[in-house]
Amino acid sequence: MKLTFLGLPDHPEAKVALIPAPLEVTTSWQKGTKEAPTEILKVSPNLEFFDEETNLEPQEVLGFFTYPVPELPFDIKKALDLISENVRETLKEKKFPVVIGGEHTVTLGSVKVLKEFYKNLKILHLDAHLDLREEYLGSSISHATVMRRIYEMGIPVLSVGVRTLCKEEYEFIKKVKFPVLWMKELKENWEEGIKKLENFVKEGEIYLSLDVDVFDPSLAPGVGTPEPGGLDWYEFLQILKLVVRYNLIGMDIVEVKPSSGNAITEYLAAKIIFKVSSYLAKKYETF
Numbered sequence: 001m002k003l004t005f006l007g008l009p010d011h012p013e014a015k016v017a018l019i020p021a022p023l024e025v026t027t028s029w030q031k032g033t034k035e036a037p038t039e040i041l042k043v044s045p046n047l048e049f050f051d052e053e054t055n056l057e058p059q060e061v062l063g064f065f066t067y068p069v070p071e072l073p074f075d076i077k078k079a080l081d082l083i084s085e086n087v088r089e090t091l092k093e094k095k096f097p098v099v100i101g102g103e104h105t106v107t108l109g110s111v112k113v114l115k116e117f118y119k120n121l122k123i124l125h126l127d128a129h130l131d132l133r134e135e136y137l138g139s140s141i142s143h144a145t146v147m148r149r150i151y152e153m154g155i156p157v158l159s160v161g162v163r164t165l166c167k168e169e170y171e172f173i174k175k176v177k178f179p180v181l182w183m184k185e186l187k188e189n190w191e192e193g194i195k196k197l198e199n200f201v202k203e204g205e206i207y208l209s210l211d212v213d214v215f216d217p218s219l220a221p222g223v224g225t226p227e228p229g230g231l232d233w234y235e236f237l238q239i240l241k242l243v244v245r246y247n248l249i250g251m252d253i254v255e256v257k258p259s260s261g262n263a264i265t266e267y268l269a270a271k272i273i274f275k276v277s278s279y280l281a282k283k284y285e286t287f
């Protein structure tokens with residue numbers, strides 16, 4: 001049987017589409033993100049189906065459609081094309097796409113299509129890392145170069161929650177004045193940080209690219225690089241609500257690495273999908 005979000009049959013008029021993208025080609029250190037879409041969908045029926053903040057059931061208000069988990073070709077360009085096809089279909093059907101990675105490279109598959117549909121596309125990038133290398137381990141298309149490629153397309157990016165970088169990235173961001181909202185900056189002055197974030201998202205069509213390593217590893221231990229000092233749950237929800245209030249047009253959740261023994265990070269990812277849908281449902285209901 002096909003795996004679906006919350007274990008529910010696909011809603012005939014679904015407004016949210018889950019796009020599993022089990023891509024893992026360029027992962028450098030701890031592997032396993034290929035299993036993430038399957039594991040996230042598998043834990044999702046254990047969520048409560050009622051949202052305690054909005055007092056609604058997103059599966060009733062918006063409805064979910066889940067694409068089957070694909071066998072992606074090893075050729076990364078072909079794999080990204082497959083992801084793009086699903087995103088294109090989703091946008092044509094006026095559904096909200098949630099791409100479930102997989103390594104961060106999947107964002108390139110989304111963005112390629114999104115920029116055809118949206119004139120003022122912007123990427124809100126939540127991540128412990130910048131992913132701005134020119135090249136990584138000999139490849140220009142990689143989880144460590146993804147935002148560099150997007151930057152080169154002329155699409156505005158704001159990287160939020162960054163707390164580690166390499167020297168090449170340090171020099172690059174200085175040279176091009178790449179906008180970064182550092183985790184330290186956020187933790188030291190939350191109000192000011194949120195204002196900067198709001199200034200970025202208040203105009204244009206916003207795509208959220210969420211690397212779960214932006215969370216503190218105590219909250220999301222199942223990631224490739226568990227960088228200390230990350231976002232907590234309520235800080236994240238505040239950011240998510242803020243973006244939904246403006247024009248959030250899609251998102252991805254990437255770099256979950258299911259770990260044996262616990263399902264904390266997979267459950268977190270499923271909960272995020274439920275939360276964003278609840279916030280969107282609330283907005284939808286008030287139209």
Ligand SMILES: [Mn+2]
Nearest residue numbers: 128129211213
């Ligand atoms: Mn990262």
